[in-house]
Amino acid sequence: SAVISQKPSRDICQRGTSLTIQCQVDSQVTMMFWYRQQPGQSLTLIATANQGSEATYESGFVIDKFPISRPNLTFSTLTVSNMSPEDSSIYLCSVEYLGPYGYTFGSGTRLTVV
């Protein structure tokens, strides 16, 4: 299975600032996914990132708030912009492997906004 490295693993940020989360995969993958997991809650898909094209955002998530880059087949970044305490969550990167049905997750970035 693919191995995913996410950085940073955790951060405490001031409201109004931005944080960029990095996701590095040890093999080339077509699709990368960004999820949010609010404290004690389930996972919600933010967007799908395909190399060389604009990310596709889910309802309730917008590019201005969560810009995503996907410069190559092994790397992606998610930026959480103009943060507020409501953005305090775990942000997880996921990739598709073994065809369209297998998904691996990174360990996540635990973000606290104060």
Next chain:
Amino acid sequence: QQQVKQSPQSLIVQKGGISIINCAYENTAFDYFPWYQQFPGKGPALLIAIRPDVSEKKEGRFTISFNKSAKQFSLHIMDSQPGDSATYFCAASIRGGSSNTGKLIFGQGTTLQVKP
């Protein structure tokens, strides 16, 4: 219609017992149903998965039962161990849009505690 409903929210089982977690869905276009296990501070890890053309799948102590007509599926953990204590998420995948790429819709999660 995109929701996956999971129950119970929490579960306490004695060591050696059977843990059962249930999920229900509405969208018949879902074509892949995985279960994920998540330990604190870690990302979810794929435990076992099933396709809708199969009614049951077993891997070791973990079994998925799938009822297509009822649009329900469940995870059974046999001989539950304290090391199984974690949060479990069911999920469903649907191919969507022109990219024809599956996206995971997660259930609400079940926190399992296995008492020694």
